Amino acid sequence: MYTRSTHVIIDSRALRSNIKLLKDHLSAHTEIMAMVKANAYGHGIIECSRIAIEEGIKYLGIAFASEGVQLRKAGIDASLLLMTPPEPEELDAIIQFDIETIICDVDTVKKLSEKANEHHKTVNVHLFIDTGMHRDGVYPEEAVAMAQLIITSPGLHLKGLCTHFATADSEDTSFMEEQLHIFEQCLNALLDHGIKPDLFHVGNSAAMIRIPEQIGSLARPGLSMYGYSPIPNSFNEIKPILQLHSAVMSLRRIKKGESVSYGRSFIAEKDTTIATIPIGYGDGLYRGLSGKLHCIIEGTFYPVVGNICMDECMVDIGDADIVIGTRVTFIGKNGEAHQSAEDLATILQTIPYEITTAISARVPRIIV
Incomplete structure (x- = not known):
């Protein structure tokens, strides 16, 4: 096979070792969703996904539907979660290629429900709460109403509830703790209304290192899986791959x-x-x-x-x-x-x- 003198080498043993170290760091009720968006952070989305699946990982995190299509066409059958708000142009691919997605607005709920219903499919969705990063998600006070809309929308299943921390890699953890408190309030509000998502998740690499017992049923490691800790002088056992x-x-x-x-x-x-x-x-x-x-x-x-x-x-x-x-x-x-x-x-x-x-x-x- 032709190759260039300029090339990347990926150490599969190091990747497997990093995954094991991350798993061992988590509590028994938390599984890993390997973040493979952006070509697995430059490491190769197909190759790294296959290794992750071989190591027992069942969920892969992506940023755009096109990445999910690429994985499906390569024969990857793990659960895929789109972690950015889906654009209207992506909805058909989400349905066709069995991609789960976060939900951040009413319009997407309506459009995705209509398309899923047309195709006689059920799409798993994760309600994303904006707990303070102010990038994506619904406001906390809208969480219950949005969850009720999802569970009453044909073709949609409320699979998860999630958020994202803005400062998990900071020495000052006060804002992360504030975000976690807001998220827990939202989760409890849903439970009080009889709504129980299958999964809840908040933790990127930094969060899963800092608060492994509190990040929910899914952890979302990104660069830590590839060998770099987001927190200086911590989790030094992982190795760059x-x-x-x-x-x-x-x-x-x-x-x-x-x-x-x-x-x-x-x-x-x-x-x-x-x-x-x-x-x-x-x-x-x-x-x-x-x-x-x-x-x-x-x-x-x-x-x-x-x-x-x-x-x-x-x-x-x-x-x-x-x-x-x-x-x-x-x-x-x-x-x-x-x-x-x-x-x-x-x-x-x-x-x-x-x-x-x-x-x-x-x-x-x-x-x-």
Whole structure:
């Protein structure tokens, strides 16, 4: 099979180990819904979903119906939950491909009920409560009325009640606790009206680490499953499963005073050797890393110099005896040296989620 020298390696054993560690951290009544949206945070949605299912996971979390269609066409038969409010254009796919969805508004209830009834299908829905993040969901005071509308709407089944925390990764847990209290009030209000959802869930990776006993019947780990804790210096047993490698494509000698790449942002201070690597911002290596990033070649860090291009970047290797075809590592281990997605995120003052999800589809994922 054809592949590029630029590729991602996914460590399946590490993924399986991370899933087991997360399961062991949860109480017996809580199952995992593996979040595989955004191409499994850049790790490969089909491959990671299959491994998760092999490890006993029954629910997969997605962001758009198209991701559910992709999974179904790949033969994935686990329960799928759409965790963003469905758009009108997605309703047919939700019904056709047996996708569960959150519900955030009356109009969607009516339209989804009509379509489900037309197709003689029942769609499982999860009522989403806006407990304070103010992104999606119904207001807490609307929860009972919305739940009553759902259970009286033909073709719909109220499978779950859920919310999402805004600050679960913060040291100050007061707002998370406030959100949890509001959610519990909503759940109790439904129960008081004789409405009992099958499932209730609130917990992303940070929440399931902080309050594993309180996150409900489903936990929704995302990046923690792929090896990064959202809370610094916690849950260090999990290991990153992704490595990003390329190879030296060409070598050229330049003289002192000569420049490299667009804009001539790098001027050589002495005679040196420039290695060209076939990876660029079209692959997810942000242009904003230009002049700040190092890569690893034969266990040694070398600076990426000049502006990162769409398809290539250049590395100053000095007088090192490096040949064309030598492996170049941007994320992962090379010799005794190591660099993580967190390291790249620190340079850009962002989060590792952004680094891994940015790795584009044209970069092959190889499962080992």
